[in-house]
Amino acid sequence: MSGAVEPVTAAIMVVGDEILSGRTKDRNIGYIAEYLTAIGIDVCEVRVVPDIEEEIVAAVNALRARYTYVFSTGGIGPTHDDITADSIAKAFGVAIDVDPRARAMLLERIAEADLNEARLRMARIPAGAELVPNPVSKAPGFWIENVIVMAGVPTIMQAMLDEVAPKLKTGIRMxxxxxxxxxxxxxxxxxxxxxxxxxxxxxxxxxxxxxxxxxxxxxxxxxxxxxxxxxxxxxxxxxxxxxxxxxxxx
Amino acid sequence: MSGAVEPVTAAIMVVGDEILSGRTKDRNIGYIAEYLTAIGIDVCEVRVVPDIEEEIVAAVNALRARYTYVFSTGGIGPTHDDITADSIAKAFGVAIDVDPRARAMLLERIAEADLNEARLRMARIPAGAELVPNPVSKAPGFWIENVIVMAGVPTIMQAMLDEVAPKLKTGIRMxxxxxxxxxxxxxxxxxxxxxxxxxxxxxxxxxxxxxxxxxxxxxxxxxxxxxxxxxxxxxxxxxxxxxxxxxxxx
Known part of the structure; x- marks a missing residue:
């Protein structure tokens, strides 16, 4: 039987200067690796990249060409250093704008009056992407082709992974x-x-x-x-x- | 003043199937990142790669061309899955063999009679490399051009980093x-x-x-x-x- 079914592979891309400076110790790589292994997806590579658009674009393009899935964490918050969504849009050559579905999700938690420009950044989603619900704090992740973009905060990332997992193609479990x-x-x-x-x-x-x-x-x-x-x-x-x-x- | 001195950059390469499967949670990335940041070396990228020669060769060649230093952890033990030293030799296109200096270091801890073929693997060092002493368990790491190869066990890696640090070029501290x-x-x-x-x-x-x-x-x-x-x-x-x-x- 084994060998008849194509293995399902994945890479993890961690985005964030705070990991590269050592200020924040990553807790997502080990969690995602163990989680995916348990459901029959082989993690084959991990990259940690800085908050620099061209670096994120280069990494995601290299990884998405090579593996069944790419799981990205970090850089989808409301501040100027959160550039993952824009970088992913650039990598795919698609537009990015405030997504009405994502805006509606934010309004489940944030009053309309508080939905300022910074918070609206969290509703910017590349064209054609599906949203990944965020049961913890509402601001969604997204899934475009084979790239799944999640938050960097571990509790939120873990909840997003639970949302995504049932929809993933899985291989024969190792x-x-x-x-x-x-x-x-x-x-x-x-x-x-x-x-x-x-x-x-x-x-x-x-x-x-x-x-x-x-x-x-x-x-x-x-x-x-x-x-x-x-x-x-x-x-x-x-x-x-x-x-x-x-x-x-x- | 700043801008006059070239920044000193680094990448971290973690070698090991056990990290990618999630079985072992990496503790070296955060430690090395914090350590290098503190001495004025900017960590710009991290890659975790499997115990596969061509993957290690490709990663180290990509990283050493781009950054001042590459710090590698893991895969220099005595068993068949420890292939980092051989892969690094291949990446540099140099020979690899039992190094008499490394063999002498092993004999500080291991009786000659116990120095079997498996243990002697730990003395295989690429030609032209300097040794990195291992005060914990003697089997050395090595340093070839701008690539520093250390053990994966955190206590040993940390001791090797202490040995290497005084010899590193450092930039203006961030x-x-x-x-x-x-x-x-x-x-x-x-x-x-x-x-x-x-x-x-x-x-x-x-x-x-x-x-x-x-x-x-x-x-x-x-x-x-x-x-x-x-x-x-x-x-x-x-x-x-x-x-x-x-x-x-x-």
Whole structure:
């Protein structure tokens, strides 16, 4: 079965000087990556770009040509440094203006008298885009072709992702099993390489960590879309772990 | 003075399937970004790439051509999925082999008998690279031309960055002042745009947050390398904040 269905891929684009300066620590990349992986979409690349139109345009054009979806976060607020919507319109070569649907969403939360020019910026949507509802604070994101543009504030981004997820094309979910090697990474590297070579359709990752008892340990993560291939690789990995335990036993 | 000295720029490249799958949440981007900003190096772009040689080669070649430095994290351990060193050698078109200096560093911590093929992988260094000492676990990073290759484990990466930092070219430090607007972002957007236009050499960011009393507030961050220009913009921002407080007063 696996291989018959095209994998569904994605890139994440984070827009914001505050991430690049380190002032704000990104919390969206890990969240989106875990979320998409769980629903069968492979995140293949992440880029963080500054609040500079030509940089956003270049990144989104490079990414949307290459992956099934691009998920963008940040830069859709009401101030002068929020330029993501205009940059996306430019990348697609479409017009951008205040969208009556988005304006109506803003009015669910903001009185007409308070809907000043700055706030109306949040209703500027590239022509042809679908809106992504924002159950937290109303100002919507949008979805144009394969690019989904969300807010940078994590609670709002998460709510938008929940709105979008049911409409996404998804692939066969990547299955994953983790087993601790009970050994240092340098002790598993040799035999693990042979197992990886014997199971070319399975991805095997090796992640060292310090266990609670202070000893170095290594998590082995075996991934495949095919349950049979995953089980076959895990069988060999478990045998290797048992073998290493024998060798390391005092 | 500012403008006379060329800014020093950097990109961060994070290598690892485990970040893209969301299994591991990156903690290096924010750390490196804050660290470099503090010493006068502007982080202009971040990319996260998978454990695939051609992807690493393409990313490092794109980034090293564009920025003063590239800081890479991840993929220099002892297992088959650690392919950063080989990929960097390929990107530079140089040979890679076990480096006697790196091997000697490993022997400070690992007995000769335990220096198996897997562990020796950690001593594979592209020809012509300088080593970056690893005070935590000895296996070194390296520095080739403008690319600095560090471990992915945060404690080790941080120690390597401390080793490298004194040798980096640095620019005039970006100065930054933050002032809360005591208003919603939509209330500051209009006047803030005028201030930003009046101070083109200053970068003004606007970051909404929910204050401890539950009220929406907005941090205004003014940045410049020139203390005089920063002070002039801050003067206008403070006046705006006072003006808004008057208008919003009941």
């Amino acid at each position: 299955l994953s099993e983790t087993i601790p090697a009970n050994a240092k990474e340098g002790d598993v590297g040799g035999p693990l390489r042979l197992i990886a070579q014997a199971h070319p359709d399975v991805t095997i990752g090796s992640y060292p960590f310090i266990a609670e008892d202070g000893r170095p340990n290594t998590n082995l993560v075996v991934r495949s879309r095919d349950p049979g291939k995953l089980a076959a690789a895990m069988f060999d990995v478990r045998a290797m772990v048992a073998d290493i335990a024998m060798k390391l036993a005092p | 100065l930054s002042e933050t002032i809360p607007a005591n208003a919603k972002e939509g209330d500051v957007g209009g006047p803030l745009r005028l201030i930003a236009q009046a101070h083109p050499d200053v970068t003004i960011g606007s970051y909404p947050f929910i204050a401890e009393d539950g009220r929406p507030n907005t941090n205004l961050v003014v940045r410049s390398r020139d203390p005089g220009k920063l002070a002039a913009a801050m003067f206008d921002v403070r006046a705006m904040v006072a003006d808004i407080a008057m208008k919003l007063a009941p």
